[in-house]
């Protein structure tokens with residue numbers, strides 16, 4: 315599609331969006347980078363690189379819209395099983411991203427957070443991320459939450475162990491163990507649960523991402539691979555979210571449109 319047409323398309327969608335009903339927290343599984351590359355006979359790392367360009371576009375779009383939290387699944391605990399060259403390449407991406415983007419993020423008052431176990435990521439990567447966490451810790455605008463070496467089940471196990479250690483120290487008792495307490499020991503501590511989860515590349519599953527937090531989240535799937543994902547898809551996901559009635563386990567509303575699969579793309 316020519317650039318001009320794309321922009322008019324974006325504008326038409328943008329005008330339809332109700333600024334009063336924006337999802338506060340949007341989570342994204344940025345899937346399909348490897349497949350995008352393979353379809354073009356290119357090495358998988360080229361797909362990841364292209365995926366980073368998409369990421370930058372979506373961060374800008376989310377910030378302009380006034381999204382409160384953007385959570386991104388960047389690297390799962392399972393991703394270590396990939397070929398070591400690919401893992402090495404992926405582990406260089408946080409540094410590359412931050413080298414180019416950190417000043418821009420700071421200008422926009424964006425706060426970076428990380429969900430996941432950084433103790434196992436290479437030191438250079440960890441130091442680059444920690445520097446960004448410190449530099450943006452006082453920012454009060456959009457939260458950019460990167461899941462790195464993250465697994466939903468292991469996050470819950472970790473929370474249980476933390477709570478147990480507090481109990482053994484006599485700081486909590488059994489009655490203190492509630493859903494709210496457990497939630498406060500997850501990586502997402504003070505963040506509200508995601509309102510909308512987007513997954514690209516046609517896989518219709520959660521893949522161990524934010525298991526606890528996604529309990530009542532609206533789900534939106536597209537067959538589009540992450541490198542081809544655009545502002546237009548992001549806006550369409552938000553528009554679709556705005557047509558849904560959220561029930562949070564209540565009964566009054568009609569059961570419709572809970573799970574959406576993008577038709578084309």
Ligand code: V0D
Pocket residue numbers: 344347362363365366369388389404405407408409411412426428443446460462540
């Ligand atoms: C590859 C497409 C940004 C999906 C986006 C650790 C997969 C590009 C980061 C990043 C990756 C992480 C932490 C942080 C700042 C940036 C990133 C990984 C992969 C794997 F504090 N993009 N990105 N991290 N990709």
